[in-house]
Amino acid sequence: MNSNTGKKDVKPSDGEQMQELRKLVLGENNQVIRDVVEEEARKSVASVLTEALHDRQKSDGSVSAVLTPLVEKSVEASVVARKEQFVSYLYPLVGSLVRKSVSSFLAELIEQTNEMLESSLTYKGLRWRFEARKAGISYSQYVVQQTFVFRVEQVLLIHRETGLLLRTIVLDKTQATDGDMFSAMLTAINDFVADSFSKQHEGSEQSLDEIKTDDFTLLIKQGPKAFLVAAITGNPPANIADKLQQALENIHQIYNDELNSFDGDAVVFENTDQQLNGCLLTQQKEVEVTKKKIPWLTIIPLLISIVVLGYFITKHWQLNNVVENIQALPDEPGIVLLNVASCEDKICVDVLRDPFAEDTMSWIVGEGGSEDLIQINERAYRSLDPKLLTKRIFNLQKDFPELSYNVTESKFYGVVNVEQFTILKARLTSMPDTISVQDLLSGITISPQEVSSDLLNRFMLEKELTAITSTTLDFNINGNELSESALSVVKRLSEKTIKAANFAKNLNEKFSLVIMGTSTKGGSESYNQQLSLERAETVYxxxxNNGVMPEILKITGLGALDSNDAEPRAIFHVIRLQSEKIKKVQN
Known part of the structure; x- marks a missing residue:
């Protein structure tokens, strides 16, 4: 004991002495060593950093898996913060990059379009479409099944304990499924299996490794904190499970702390795309190089359609060509072309034709038309064209065999009696053509003959009929009423018609007076036709009303005439029935 204090001395133990000694040498909390290590740490790490990263990357590839998302985020942040500088850096390269990208895209698009057309317009393509519809899946999905040995469509990373989806990668964005719903269902199925079946060993539970359906296979790889699910179409090989297992181990190794402390926020696992993308594997079927089959099933209907279409186009072109040729025909004396149009498979031609004009069909066919394609609708009229005069005179000369006609001198020669001379003169005078009757008859010699009553009646009849046929009645444009002057002309015409009827009766002959109304070309064809007919009815x-017998009157409408005389009017024509013909009709 210490005599001074009256207390017993306490000797420190060996452990306490070592602790005191450590503090004296290393400092409080090993501060001396920490200062030395921190002082040399930068140099030490710098000298081995490159080799260490190389060795670790070579060992398990985890360096790139960790650095890739970090570098991507760093570049993204830098671009957002310094947009203008990055634009100036990249501007010289953008043009060539865009051109190359567009060219590559167009080439790929054309190639895909050709492949799509090739496969769609063949028997195989049609059969695939039918089988895809029968199976209840899309055509593109069925094509994938037929052209790939297998293809990983989607990969999901799911937290084992909570069953929440951490990350999902899809090969075809258009075919993506709801990953959260999928992971929840899969976790529920897995828990059901684990709870429903007996444990194989103490402390271990059964779990699903694979789910097969008709359309796809779900391959599941379990890990301590998470598991990977790959949705695969086709028949996956055995080594794909090793690929999934390796990716899952890398994720556990790199994201161990995040998996242990997972609280429901999956944002920290966005950088796992590097590992998950490596699981999107595909293997295409080997295509046998065979001679391409000609798609006759498509070509034959197409050829038939082309032939039918070509026939109708050719027929239409032929009809239009004929129409144009007929419309371009040169004018023919005595023929007035009213309308030309295609009707069904023929050409309908409407004309007015003088009885002494050339045959209408001969006129058209002679200029290059086709008789099989033409249908003619012809109406008669008296043409004023002087080119028809010779034909009329020769036709008239047939009734007077005693006479001959000299075309060069335009004269009749021969001897006839007074009655024949009178008849010939009256008929020449009644012609609508502009001729000199006196010159035509100057070469005829009249034989002496007593004048009989019949001859006198004949002479007076011819005189009255000539006066009738030379009469015209004018109308106002778009009108069908007779003016005061026209009514006086009608009165004189009525008197001449009644006298002619009496002379014809004395000669036992009959005639009909045809009233022909005309119109101008101002209106439509149907309107002009109707108006001309109304004018004829007005005169009728x-x-x-002036005493003419209605049984000798006939009416017709000529519509618009193709002549220089544009005034609307009514003209008259006499149809005669000789006494011999009347007797035959009566007998």
């Missing part, structure tokens, strides 16, 4: 009733 005016003549009857």
């Amino acid at each position: 009733w005016a003549l009857i």
Whole structure:
């Protein structure tokens, strides 16, 4: 004991002495060593950093898996913060990059389009479409099944304890499924299996490794904190499970702390795309190089359609060509072309034709038309074209065999009696053509003959009929009423018609007076036709009101005439029935 204090001395133990000694040498909390290590740490790490990263990358590839998402985020942040500088850096390269990208895209698009057309317009393509519809899946999905040995469509990373989806990668964005719903269902199925079946060993549970359906296979790889699920179409090989296992181990190794402290926020696992993308594997079927089959099933209907279409186009072109040729025909004396149009498979031609004009079909066919394609609708009229005069005179000369006609001198020669001379003169005078009757008859010699009553009646009849046929009645444009002057002309015409009817009766002859209305070309064809007919009817009733017998009157509408005389009017034509013909009709 210490005599001074009256207390017993306590000797420190060996452990306490070593602790005191450590503090004296190393400092409080090993501060001396820490200062030395921190002082040399930068140099030490710098000298081995490159080799260490190389060795670790070579060992398990985890360096690139860790650095890739970090570098991507760093570049993204730098671009966002310094947009203008990056634009100036990249501007010289953008043009060539865009051109190359567009060219590559167009080439790929054309190639895919050709392949799509090739496969769609063949028997195999049609069969695949039918089988895809029968199976209840899309055509593109069925094509994938037929052209790939296997293809990983989607990979999901799911937290083992909570069953929440951490990350999912899809090969075809258009075919993506709801990853959260999928992971929840898969976790529920896995828990059901684990709870429903007996444990194989103490402390271990059964779990699903694979789920097969008709359309796809779900390959599941379990890990301590998470598991990977790969949705695969086709028949996956055995080594694909090793690929999934390796990716899952890398994720556990790199994201061990995040998996242990997972609280429901999956943002920290966005950088796992590097590992998950490596699981999107595909293997295409080997295509046998065979001679391409000709798609006759498509070509034959197409050829038939082309032939039918070509026939109708050719027929239409032929009809239009004929129409144009007929419209371009040169004018023919005595023929007035009213309308030309295609009707069904023929050409309908509407014309007015003088009885002494050339045959209409001969006129058209002679200029290059086709008789099989032409249908003619012809109406008669009296043409004023002087080119028809010779034909009319030769036709008239047939009734007077005693006479001959000299075309060069335009004269009749021969001897006739007074009655024949009178008849010939009256008929020449009644012609609508502009001729000199006196010059035509100057070469005829009249034989002496007593004038009989019949001859006198004949002479007076011809005189009255000539006066009738030379009469015209004018109308106002778009009108069908008779003016005061026209009514006086109608009155004189009625008197001449009644006298002519009496002379014809004395000679036991009959005639009909045809009233022909005309119009100008101002309106439509149907309107002009109707208006011309109404004008003829107006004259018809005016003549009857003045005492003309209605049984000798006939009416018709000529529409618009193709002549220089553009005034609307009514003209008259006499149709005669000789006494011999009347007797035959009566007998």
